[in-house]
Amino acid sequence: MSPMKLCVPGERLCSVEDCTPGAGTYLRHGSVFASLAGYVLRRNEGEELPVISVVKETEAQLLPDVGAIVTCKVTSINPRFAKVHILYVGSTPLKDRFRGTIRKEDVRATEKDKVETYKSFRPGDIVLAKVISLGDVQSNYLLTTAENELGVVVAHSEAGVQMVPISWCEMQCPRTHNKEFRKVARVQPEYLQA
Amino acid sequence: MATIQVSEAEKVYIMHGVRDDSRVDGRGCEDYRHMEIETDVVSNTDGSAKVSLGQTDILVGIKAEIGRPRPMVPDEGYLEFFVDCSANATPEFEGRGGEELGVELSNNLYKVFNNRHSLDLRSLCIRPGENCWVLYVDVLLLQCDGNLFDAMSIAIKAALFNTRIPNVHISEDEEGGKEIELSDDPYDCMRLNVENVPCIVTLCKIGHRHVVDATLQEKSCSVASLLISVTHKGTVTCVRKLGGGSLDPDSIFEMTETGKRVGKMLHVPLMELLQKEENLGRERTKVGFLA
């Protein structure tokens, strides 16, 4: 096997007629250029044109983007919203801390007016959420859990034991059998590996 | 910097206009706005000037003080620049808001005047290594409508032209102690030779062309501009690329060429005007700030 081609940012890789630009590349004047330093990968994905991308040793640093599923940890709650730290974007861990907010209205899709944040989250919970907005100057990332697949995935009871979900809105402590309210996520298998 | 919001449609309109050498206010690409200069506007200064360029208003006051020469150059005086972005100009400048812009502007002024030919610094020396004149050039932005640099440099040149530094007599007493005496006579004073003081021309790249003396509106259409300071002989004393964009080499060459041409043309009428104003003497009706 020939050694893989390497490139630095700004290098012209090919014409847009030969390949579709993928990750780590950009398009300019009908040519595909590299925007990262790394290995050049050409991948055929069944379509007529192969996808050309540049990969580095690790996954490129992702930033939470609108529509991305993020894993976060609840840091504080108040009647209007819950504050969280975003830990993962998809399955990529973030190196730096990003803060987000889940407003009361965005906790679930139905009966929004009856949501009470302390019956949905508690500080320390691990929550799956989706980014709905990057927020404005004052606010942080705005997140939502208004989907069946989104919500609390890991929570600890007052006794400090990890709780087991028993319905979409309740979790139970295996030691004390106390029930606590949460907005529970129906975890999809594809997220489990994260 | 003071900025304004310009919609995409407006930007396209401005860019198309520039492409056809016709700007929103009817100027061509290399034309300045209407300019007004008045010197000697503040009586407490040693030299002052007010320049209004379109809606941009700048007041410069120069105060001369006696200080110690810099150890590296014992036989030269020096200039200190300070740019104050007053909250009068825009509310953005309130508090410390204008500080960053002010520092940036004054840093660039140091660069522009930092060469031995623009002003004869030796003439500011009183006694080598002991005393020299320090000129404090204070620039006040009264109104901002783009192109601060050009207006500032013209105002500074006019104010330097207007500057009168009292002549100094050094007397020595028996013990060898030296005493500096300032002349009381207001006509017994020293003038500065401002012939070589450069003027700044800022060129904004808009689309494929560049314009001189951009208004705030036009400035928001351009990503990069080039600051060029030119002396009356056409030598370039300072070039800076400003703004977050990049320029291709050919347009840089074109822009320096235009900058030099426009800058050279700026000096002659400016000097004539300053001379004329001075010849009017005391009969001149002062316009002041309500022009």
Add this chain to the structure above:
Amino acid sequence: MPVDTKRIRGPELSQSPLLFVSPVSEVSSSSSSSRQGVRGNGDVRPVFARCGLVSQAKGSAYLEAGNTKIICSVYGPRETERKDETDMKSGRLVCDFRLAPFSCPKRGAWIQGAEERDLSAALAESLQPGACLHRYPRAQVDVNVVVLENDGSVLAHAVTCASMALADAGIEMYDMVLGCALRQDGERCLVDPDLAEEQSGAGENQGRVAVALLPNLNQISGLQADGEMREDTLTAAVRTCVEGCHKLYPVVQQAILRAVKKKAPPPPEK
């Protein structure tokens, strides 16, 4: 602080001994074709460059050109500290340029001076066109440059070094940014001047030029010129600088690729 009256204190005012050293005249004597005996006027100093030496940073680079030594590290993208309206659509590049106190002949202060702030701004303006900041909305990328030894052309080399560190950090970029400086001394033009060459000289047509270039896009992202030059001299100087930047490109390219290879084996072809 109480004054120790027993101690003989030094004079209140002290000055650097360098003031009393007569200015170096050896440069004018070497007006022949060679500088430091080895390079011609149009030659850049040999450059040594490496990526990825600061393990804590997302990306880093070290660059040595003659005695000029610069280290740069890049952190982020991370949440911005200062939130302005402009941050919403694209990220921010925060540059911090520092000359180590011992880097210059005269000792500098630890606190960032006006000159360093000026250089930081120039560095940020030069790098910004090269980075795809719109890919990092709401985030900031920190670029820290420390000059360990200043032997001329610091800004130009800092630009090169910083862009290498950005590439090493995996920040998406339209192109590398390369810097080259030049000293115009009358008719003589010295590419990549050292400190003595930078400060020497008097007379007509004197000047210093520094250019930052995006080599593949052929765009000039930074330009600084000081001194007094005729327009044609300036144009020629900018051209020479662009050429000088292109000479640097292979070295920079190699250093980055070397770091890429060192960090990871090639991914398996699928």
